[in-house]
Amino acid sequence: MSTQVSTIRNGVDTGTMFATLDLIKGRPELARFQFRASNRWIGGAHNRSTVKDFYAAGGEDSSRREAFELDAGEPAILLGADTGPNPAEYLLHALAACLTTSIVYVAAARKVELTAVESTLAGDMDVRGALGVDPEPRNGFERIRVAFRVTGHAPAEKLREIVERAKQRSAVYDMVTNGVPVAVDVEPS
């Protein structure tokens, strides 16, 4: 009888994970990634982004066979026809998704088996800012609250530590809390 040691934990191949980390430690130039989206206006508040290729580990990554398409919209009260979540809701989703994946990866690396990760997010906005009615309120959310419920085979304190570490590593949490320089170029015609 042979003994097999699976390296899959929480659906993450930790063998590959540690090999990837070692590879990047030795060749930091492989850590340069570029992600992209292209967007097209459909009409009114309806627009659609296409997400497919990206640059990773020294070259273009074309492993995705099909593009992802994402429809945005606004509800009626914000003059749309509900053709998709609105942009601010997409930002909440980006934050939830990134924190969740970070929790799952950190737990996998620390040999903690998770059974459930759920979160609810809420962002408060005074729309006078974005509507240009009053210069005082900011355009975006004043604050975002995230409530996680994390269940797994570890003491509560360990699960809290994992969430804390995930916050420290999450790409979108970093961007949403600290901001990113954005350059906008326009070609009118």
Add this chain to the structure above:
Amino acid sequence: MSTQVSTIRNGVDTGTMFATLDLIKGRPELARFQFRASNRWIGGAHNRSTVKDFYAAGGEDSSRREAFELDAGEPAILLGADTGPNPAEYLLHALAACLTTSIVYVAAARKVELTAVESTLAGDMDVRGALGVDPEPRNGFERIRVAFRVTGHAPAEKLREIVERAKQRSAVYDMVTNGVPVAVDVEPS
């Protein structure tokens, strides 16, 4: 023969738009909105957000009959199975969608008919940050570049002004460039 004046421009009902602005000017408490998302881990890098109800104009808005569901994932090189765009790509989409809608609304308010709005976005990331390999690079994008192509029945200078005004009003552009306070609460079990 009667003469009908349509208030629809760029797919936006500008009559309703100006009525909404007037209403909020008179009753600023109606400008308090709250948007939400709830997220559930499926396995590995796969998680799904549900977006439906929100608070707007003095009460819960339940006008959406069905919830939007958004699947996130990671490509193979980041240990996922490509179950959806990754969280950083969702953030690019949120930014593209918000700037585009802002451009369309600002143009409608200024009586400019647009014929096309297209954009490409790219975010550069050194993944040593998010992977925890090196404390030096930040976790998120170092920078985001947005390239807009805007076509409409107006001089180039006017179209540039509209994009500039849209940047000043966009909720997600504000959040991504300036950051937002995020409070994360954890309930382990």
